[in-house]
Amino acid sequence: AFTLAAQIPSGYYATLQGKQTASLKTELHTIICQDTTHYLTYGSGTNHTWQGFYSTDRDEKTNLVIDMYSDSLRYFPTNYVSSRYPGFGQKIHIEHSVPKSWWRCDIDHPDCAAEDLNHLYPADGTTNSSKNDNPLGIVSGIPTKNNGVSKIGPAVYEDYVGNVFEPADQFKGDFARSYFYMATAYEHYVNKWDTTKPENMMQSNTYPTLKPWAVQLLLQWHRQDPVSEKERIRVEKVFKIQKNRNPFIDYPELVEYIWGT
Numbered sequence: 001a002f003t004l005a006a007q008i009p010s011g012y013y014a015t016l017q018g019k020q021t022a023s024l025k026t027e028l029h030t031i032i033c034q035d036t037t038h039y040l041t042y043g044s045g046t047n048h049t050w051q052g053f054y055s056t057d058r059d060e061k062t063n064l065v066i067d068m069y070s071d072s073l074r075y076f077p078t079n080y081v082s083s084r085y086p087g088f089g090q091k092i093h094i095e096h097s098v099p100k101s102w103w104r105c106d107i108d109h110p111d112c113a114a115e116d117l118n119h120l121y122p123a124d125g126t127t128n129s130s131k132n133d134n135p136l137g138i139v140s141g142i143p144t145k146n147n148g149v150s151k152i153g154p155a156v157y158e159d160y161v162g163n164v165f166e167p168a169d170q171f172k173g174d175f176a177r178s179y180f181y182m183a184t185a186y187e188h189y190v191n192k193w194d195t196t197k198p199e200n201m202m203q204s205n206t207y208p209t210l211k212p213w214a215v216q217l218l219l220q221w222h223r224q225d226p227v228s229e230k231e232r233i234r235v236e237k238v239f240k241i242q243k244n245r246n247p248f249i250d251y252p253e254l255v256e257y258i259w260g261t
């Protein structure tokens with residue numbers, strides 16, 4: 001029903017035929033990472049993340065930043081953050097939806113996950129700072145922060161007790177599909193995920209990569225909040241820049257073939 005689906009290159013997913021669970025996940029990993037040379041450099045300015053956001057996370061009618069973390073209204077500078085917009089960089093951040101502190105970075109090699117637009121989003125700065133590296137979850141106690149869109153507060157899961165970040169209902173599926181993407185695209189980070197951090201939702205394996213409680217939570221969010229037109233549009237814009245896609249936006253049922261029923 002989505003006309004944008006026609007923009008998926010012919011044969012892009014052809015090698016998935018007949019695969020499921022771990023083999024399907026690994027084949028998606030191969031497709032996603034076959035060419036990561038087009039990633040933008042992290043930061044502000046031309047050929048950097050904020051130029052990417054100008055395409056992927058800007059309302060073209062209003063020039064507003066599309067922010068899944070708050071309802072604050074901010075407008076894009078045309079030069080992708082400049083001195084003409086004092087404080088813009090402090091008020092809104094480049095947010096790694098999967099916290100960068102969850103994987104150990106090798107300073108001698110490029111770390112593409114830190115620059116991958118498929119999980120980077122513009123985020124209200126104060127909310128992002130409060131989120132810190134907390135995992136996703138449902139706040140079960142009194143929130144320490146609640147701006148009407150995002151909540152941070154305590155939760156209890158099978159393998160985790162502590163603060164969590166809970167996005168608004170209309171964005172829960174967006175975040176779930178970002179996490180499924182990261183667990184797939186970077187399954188080769190098997191020895192990089194920092195398992196000393198209890199808040200890390202990832203495990204040191206190529207399948208299922210996500211911890212059991214994380215799979216249960218993300219499946220629930222994925223099912224309750226289906227792919228939106230916003231996500232369909234964004235994945236096309238990211239593809240034009242990076243030449244790779246989030247397959248769980250293109251074909252949401254792939255989530256079920258890997259982690260679900």
